[in-house]
Amino acid sequence: MKTKFYSHIVQLQRSICDEFEKIDGKAKFFEDKWTRDGGGGGITKIIEDGKVIEKGGVNISKVFGELPQSMQKQLNTKSNKFFACGLSLVIHPINPMVPTVHANWRYFEMYDDDGNITDSWFGGGQDLTPYYIFENDIEHFHKQCKTICDKHNPSFYVKFKENCDNYFFNSHRNEARGVGGLFFDYCKQTPTTSMSDWFSFVEEISSNFINCYGPIINSKKLLAYSKSHKKWQEIRRGRYVEFNLVHDKGTLFGLKTNGRIESILMSLPPKVSWKYNFLPEKNSEESKLLDILKNPVKWV
Amino acid sequence: MKTKFYSHIVQLQRSICDEFEKIDGKAKFFEDKWTRDGGGGGITKIIEDGKVIEKGGVNISKVFGELPQSMQKQLNTKSNKFFACGLSLVIHPINPMVPTVHANWRYFEMYDDDGNITDSWFGGGQDLTPYYIFENDIEHFHKQCKTICDKHNPSFYVKFKENCDNYFFNSHRNEARGVGGLFFDYCKQTPTTSMSDWFSFVEEISSNFINCYGPIINSKKLLAYSKSHKKWQEIRRGRYVEFNLVHDKGTLFGLKTNGRIESILMSLPPKVSWKYNFLPEKNSEESKLLDILKNPVKWV
Numbered sequence: 001m002k003t004k005f006y007s008h009i010v011q012l013q014r015s016i017c018d019e020f021e022k023i024d025g026k027a028k029f030f031e032d033k034w035t036r037d038g039g040g041g042g043i044t045k046i047i048e049d050g051k052v053i054e055k056g057g058v059n060i061s062k063v064f065g066e067l068p069q070s071m072q073k074q075l076n077t078k079s080n081k082f083f084a085c086g087l088s089l090v091i092h093p094i095n096p097m098v099p100t101v102h103a104n105w106r107y108f109e110m111y112d113d114d115g116n117i118t119d120s121w122f123g124g125g126q127d128l129t130p131y132y133i134f135e136n137d138i139e140h141f142h143k144q145c146k147t148i149c150d151k152h153n154p155s156f157y158v159k160f161k162e163n164c165d166n167y168f169f170n171s172h173r174n175e176a177r178g179v180g181g182l183f184f185d186y187c188k189q190t191p192t193t194s195m196s197d198w199f200s201f202v203e204e205i206s207s208n209f210i211n212c213y214g215p216i217i218n219s220k221k222l223l224a225y226s227k228s229h230k231k232w233q234e235i236r237r238g239r240y241v242e243f244n245l246v247h248d249k250g251t252l253f254g255l256k257t258n259g260r261i262e263s264i265l266m267s268l269p270p271k272v273s274w275k276y277n278f279l280p281e282k283n284s285e286e287s288k289l290l291d292i293l294k295n296p297v298k299w300v
Numbered sequence: 301m302k303t304k305f306y307s308h309i310v311q312l313q314r315s316i317c318d319e320f321e322k323i324d325g326k327a328k329f330f331e332d333k334w335t336r337d338g339g340g341g342g343i344t345k346i347i348e349d350g351k352v353i354e355k356g357g358v359n360i361s362k363v364f365g366e367l368p369q370s371m372q373k374q375l376n377t378k379s380n381k382f383f384a385c386g387l388s389l390v391i392h393p394i395n396p397m398v399p400t401v402h403a404n405w406r407y408f409e410m411y412d413d414d415g416n417i418t419d420s421w422f423g424g425g426q427d428l429t430p431y432y433i434f435e436n437d438i439e440h441f442h443k444q445c446k447t448i449c450d451k452h453n454p455s456f457y458v459k460f461k462e463n464c465d466n467y468f469f470n471s472h473r474n475e476a477r478g479v480g481g482l483f484f485d486y487c488k489q490t491p492t493t494s495m496s497d498w499f500s501f502v503e504e505i506s507s508n509f510i511n512c513y514g515p516i517i518n519s520k521k522l523l524a525y526s527k528s529h530k531k532w533q534e535i536r537r538g539r540y541v542e543f544n545l546v547h548d549k550g551t552l553f554g555l556k557t558n559g560r561i562e563s564i565l566m567s568l569p570p571k572v573s574w575k576y577n578f579l580p581e582k583n584s585e586e587s588k589l590l591d592i593l594k595n596p597v598k599w600v
Binding site: 032046048055057171172173234238241242245246252255256261262265266268269270271272273274275276277 | 332346348355357471472473534538541542545546552555556561562565566568569570571572573574575576577
């Protein structure tokens with residue numbers, strides 16, 4: 001399974017980067033290969049200062065070896081050997097009419113002293129963070145998610161959508177980071193779902209990612225916008241930073257366990273503003289976003 | 301003591317704001333008064349878009365009532381009633397040749413069920429975060445700190461300077477946030493130091509704050525700088541955000557216990573950049589800063 005899933009994300013990284021280069025039309029991804037002292041490493045692919053994408057990263061990593069104590073504690077396991085691989089991506093477009101997107105798909109294995117697998121699971125998700133609301137785009141994103149989910153299990157979409165709303169929540173602001181999508185974790189073998197079933201699900205949902213986001217970025221990337229739209233985007237990007245640095249478990253775990261900092265923090269937006277107590281005008285497009293973030297919407 | 305210290309910070313807020321308005325020459329502080337549901341409140345004073353100061357806040361607060369459980373745990377106390385007051389300030393200048401400055405002075409009291417004081421202490425500090433190194437300025441800041449410390453106890457400066465280096469450390473980057481200053485906490489009554497002695501110390505060090513920072517900002521505020529200096533400042537401000545949101549106990553405590561978000565996050569810089577793996581040129585002014593942040597210096 002680990003070979004199968006790693007091959008999948010290697011190929012997926014290539015195809016997603018190709019698609020984003022086509023969408024951008026100017027900038028190309030550059031590659032940073034890195035190795036991890038305890039075992040494994042990754043390929044970080046970064047795009048910056050494009051015509052459409054201000055900053056983005058599509059990273060894969062495969063790490064293994066001794067399970068760090070902090071991770072043993074977090075995972076509540078006695079296993080001391082592990083394998084993990086995954087793909088993480090974040091795209092921050094220039095145009096404030098285009099949402100930021102984040103996605104991640106990952107696979108874990110735990111081993112006993114003899115190297116037998118004691119536990120294994122998939123995790124992942126994909127979610128959208130708009131600055132201005134275009135209902136059609138958000139519905140499209142959620143519909144794509146639901147269609148794939150439904151093919152695998154009719155209960156997935158509702159459950160994973162709710163997980164996503166609960167997880168990407170800036171509790172200190174009492175608002176969601178964005179308009180959600182899917183979030184799933186600890187997807188393990190059950191009497192009705194084999195690891196192979198989970199693989200098929202994650203393979204299909206991740207392969208379909210570009211059909212979720214591509215039409216949104218392509219249809220909005222040339223829209224006109226003003227300085228005040230850009231200013232709002234930069235203030236909202238501040239909330240993105242707040243979520244990632246204060247609440248996101250993956251980011252904090254990486255920062256506190258000597259992860260590769262630059263690969264982890266590629267998720268942070270390129271230009272960000274914090275203005276004291278900025279409040280949008282009543283009934284403005286900006287306040288419409290806030291209303292939606294305060295009350296998660298059923299998009300499909 | 302609580303009345304005495306609160307009067308001091310009320311007056312100090314006024315005098316520090318007056319001094320910063322003189323230094324800026326254009327912008328004025330505006331005031332936000334707020335109240336806390338459980339008891340108390342604060343006066344947040346904010347300055348933005350000045351001639352010299354890009355963003356700054358000088359806030360006081362006085363809060364009291366039932367001690368939140370999370371705070372009971374953090375303070376390892378069984379008291380369930382408390383009083384706390386303090387002044388917090390952060391100034392982010394426009395000119396990248398001028399360091400950002402932070403200071404905070406505070407006083408706590410804990411009570412038993414009958415309202416008797418069971419414990420009380422002072423805390424605080426002041427520290428400098430430069431973007432470019434001017435040794436004379438940093439030495440001046442530390443000398444001012446040391447002179448006041450020495451008047452009260454010859455061991456204070458070394459101890460509080462070391463505390464500061466240890467506390468304001470971005471462990472995930474393996475570098476200090478800035479060039480330090482003083483940091484002290486849980487300053488309680490001892491056989492040789494009364495609470496009145498601690499008050500005198502905190503009163504004097506806080507009253508002297510403007511003599512620490514004023515000459516630095518005044519001597520550098522008109523220096524010429526380029527776009528690339530500004531870019532470096534914005535990237536370094538990203539490290540400031542990382543510290544405040546990932547490591548700073550006060551900020552995290554506030555965010556997780558329903559503190560007044562806008563007053564807490566006034567510390568975040570106005571404009572910030574994250575660029576992937578930005579590395580300054582060897583032997584540049586920028587790399588000189590990094591060398592110093594990686595190896596804390598004895599400034600006096």
